[in-house]
Amino acid sequence: MIRDSDKQRPHERLEVWRDAMSLVESIYRITASFPDSERLGLSMQLRRAAVSVPSNIAEGAARRSRPEYLRFLSMARGSLAEISTQHEIARRLGYLTDNATDTDLLDRTFARLNALIRSLGSSPRAVSETPALHESQFSNPESHA
Structure with a gap:
């Protein structure tokens, strides 16, 4: 018998990815009420950044x-x-x-992402300061690729 978790892609099993997806929904809802003058400005910037979070988690x-x-x-x-x-x-x-729900979700996503980064053996600063990392002999245990 195949369990639901066996049908999920690796990123779909990550709580941080689920939180990031909720954050996207939240950002789209709040930016819908922004003034029309911000449609191509701050609203679009927020939406692009929000979509980028779960997308990069999934790609990684x-x-x-x-x-x-x-x-x-x-x-x-x-x-x-x-x-x-x-x-x-x-x-x-x-x-x-002041919507505490949005900031709570943002804080929780930050915390879970930092925890995932730490669990993989590197601090966020060390990763961002070494953009040209070499291929490792360690495979990603979460990846099915």
Whole structure:
């Protein structure tokens, strides 16, 4: 008998990916209420950064080497930092009310992503400071690629 978890792709089993997907939904909902003048500005920037987070987590999980996986997780973390900054800009401009749910979800996603990066044996800073990581002999145990 095939379990549901056996049908899932590697990234779909990750809680951080699920949180990132919820964050995308949240960002799309809140940016829908932004002024029309922001349709191609801050709204689009927030949406692109939000979509980038689960996309990079998924792409990293599909990679065969740990350094590649960590590189994509580092990019996801950078996109989370963009969202955090852009969310604060939107709040300061009065486009957002103080919504603790959004910031809680953002904080939880950051924490889970950092934990995943640490569990793979590297700090987020070390990953971002070494952009040209060499292929590792260690395969990504989460990858089916």
